[in-house]
Amino acid sequence: MAEQPARSPAELVAVVEAIIFVGDEPVTVKLLADVLDEDRQSIEAAIEQLSAEYESREGGLQLREVAGGWQIATRTEFHEEIRDFLKTRPSAKLSLASLETLAVIAYKQPVTVPEILEIRGVQSASAIKTLLEKRLIVTKGHKETVGRPMLYGTSKEFLLQFGLKDLTELPSIEDFEDLVQ
Amino acid sequence: MPRVYFDCLASSRLSVFALEFLPVQPQPEKYNFDFKKETAEIVAESRDELNLKLGEFAGPLDLLLYLIRQEQADIFDIPIARITDEYLNYIRLMKSLDIAVAADFLVMAAQLIEIKSKMLLPRDPLAEEDEEIEDPRQELIDRLLEYEKFKSAAQMLYEKSTVEQAVFARGKIESDDANAEISASVFDLLSVFQKVAARHKEEVKLEIQREEISLAEMIRNLKKRIFEDAELSLLAFFEEMHSHRELVTAFIAVLEIVRTEDVKLIQKKTFGDILLKRVEPAHS
Numbered sequence: 001m002a003e004q005p006a007r008s009p010a011e012l013v014a015v016v017e018a019i020i021f022v023g024d025e026p027v028t029v030k031l032l033a034d035v036l037d038e039d040r041q042s043i044e045a046a047i048e049q050l051s052a053e054y055e056s057r058e059g060g061l062q063l064r065e066v067a068g069g070w071q072i073a074t075r076t077e078f079h080e081e082i083r084d085f086l087k088t089r090p091s092a093k094l095s096l097a098s099l100e101t102l103a104v105i106a107y108k109q110p111v112t113v114p115e116i117l118e119i120r121g122v123q124s125a126s127a128i129k130t131l132l133e134k135r136l137i138v139t140k141g142h143k144e145t146v147g148r149p150m151l152y153g154t155s156k157e158f159l160l161q162f163g164l165k166d167l168t169e170l171p172s173i174e175d176f177e178d179l180v181q
Numbered sequence: 182m183p184r185v186y187f188d189c190l191a192s193s194r195l196s197v198f199a200l201e202f203l204p205v206q207p208q209p210e211k212y213n214f215d216f217k218k219e220t221a222e223i224v225a226e227s228r229d230e231l232n233l234k235l236g237e238f239a240g241p242l243d244l245l246l247y248l249i250r251q252e253q254a255d256i257f258d259i260p261i262a263r264i265t266d267e268y269l270n271y272i273r274l275m276k277s278l279d280i281a282v283a284a285d286f287l288v289m290a291a292q293l294i295e296i297k298s299k300m301l302l303p304r305d306p307l308a309e310e311d312e313e314i315e316d317p318r319q320e321l322i323d324r325l326l327e328y329e330k331f332k333s334a335a336q337m338l339y340e341k342s343t344v345e346q347a348v349f350a351r352g353k354i355e356s357d358d359a360n361a362e363i364s365a366s367v368f369d370l371l372s373v374f375q376k377v378a379a380r381h382k383e384e385v386k387l388e389i390q391r392e393e394i395s396l397a398e399m400i401r402n403l404k405k406r407i408f409e410d411a412e413l414s415l416l417a418f419f420e421e422m423h424s425h426r427e428l429v430t431a432f433i434a435v436l437e438i439v440r441t442e443d444v445k446l447i448q449k450k451t452f453g454d455i456l457l458k459r460v461e462p463a464h465s
Contacts, residue, residue, distance in 0.1 A: 021351065062348075064348075071350055072350070072351065073348045073349060073350040073351075074348060074349045074350075075348075076344060076347040076348055079346070079347035079348070079349070082349050086349075090346045091346070093339070093342070093343075094339075094342070096239045096243075096335070097239045097240070099335040099336075099338055099339055100239050100240075100331060100332060100335040102335070102338060103331045103332075103334035103335040103337075103338055104331050106334070106338070107331070107334060119327060119328060119331055120239070120240050120242065120328065120331070121240045121241050121242040121285060121289065121324065121328065122239065122240030122241060122242075122283065122285040122286075123283070123284075123285060161342060161345060162338060162341045162342050162345055163341055163342075163344060163345040163348065164341070170334075171337065173330055173331070173334060174330075176329075176330040176331075176333040176334055176337075177326070177330055
């Protein structure tokens with residue numbers, strides 16, 4: 001854009017909301033800044049303002065940060081009514097083995113199959129297959145060691161399905177030690 | 182059946198106590214691994230995948246942790262003989278219920294037995310009095326602790342995904358590209374159908390080829406054909422054969438029939454077709 005569009009802060013908040021609303025995936029601050037030709041600070045300020053508005057309104061929607069972007073979604077309180085309306089049921093849960101494998105991959109990534117076996121004490125081939133099919137994990141090249149085993153890591157889909165902003169939002173694995181004892 | 186099993190399980194444990202030289206935990210009053218109760222729990226909460234189910238432990242470490250907790254034992258001071266016995270009993274139970282025991286469970290069983298036997302060995306009398314003895318269980322303890330952290334992490338992920346399933350984002354904006362159901366054209370459908378039809382044809386062909394015929398049958402057929410038609414083209418006869426094997430059988434049948442019957446091989450011109458022809462028996 002050749003000219004800097006002169007938007008008032010209120011207008012910026014409004015257009016940011018509109019774009020987040022139409023986005024199929026969570027919209028990143030960078031993308032908003034590029035499309036609207038604004039700097040990051042203005043966008044972040046607008047999102048903060050918008051977020052506060054959603055909070056104080058106490059409506060059916062929330063503005064939330066997930067998988068590195070922003071998304072407008074329903075509040076959890078209304079999930080039963082929404083399911084009744086959509087006539088859907090919660091999708092099949094992952095098996096215990098798959099969840100364990102996913103936990104090891106999430107915390108140890110990039111990680112190889114033998115390393116997962118070492119922690120879980122059991123072959124994880126079918127769990128890895130399931131996770132790949134569900135696009136929760138992706139291959140991350142080969143490890144430069146004997147046999148060049150495949151490395152696995154979590155995907156963006158993982159962040160989306162588990163409602164995480166990014167991997168740093170996962171509690172530290174050492175925190176679980178206190179729970180264990 | 183399981184009831185009976187656990188009765189003998191409990192009695193087998195008594196013999197173990199004699200071997201146990203570690204300070205034994207106060208023994209629980211009743212054996213609390215109740216098969217029937219466990220099963221009832223599964224029925225009640227069958228949708229909760231994280232509930233431990235018999236025969237569906239996520240792995241040998243998972244089973245081991247479960248047994249240790251059942252025994253209310255200290256993870257840093259595992260009563261190894263007792264736990265090993267219960268672990269082995271569990272594997273026997275899995276086998277008796279026809280649940281395939283994964284190799285990983287057997288590896289763990291071997292490791293447990295190894296640790297148990299190491300612990301039964303008396304201390305080396307020549308060793309220094311204050312020499313640090315490594316606990317044979319240490320490696321197992323480390324692994325269990327490490328595993329348990331990831332088990333808790335799996336629980337956390339489970340909770341997160343459950344919460345996440347209660348959140349709905351706006352559905353995708355309707356477009357032909359976004360809608361998987363209508364993004365395929367009639368022609369896509371046709372080509373898929375053709376592929377399936379072609380594959381089906383191949384399969385049927387294979388089934389027909391499986392017919393095998395014996396030499397005796399082949400000779401009988403051949404004789405019948407010659408005696409009915411008086412003559413038979415060898416080329417036509419060979420072309421009727423479906424497999425290499427049948428072709429060889431047919432060839433041998435031809436040789437045999439020429440030798441034993443009043444049949445002659447006639448070739449009218451060089452490289453021409455060969456006819457099998459019945460001739461009048463030579464009265465001599």
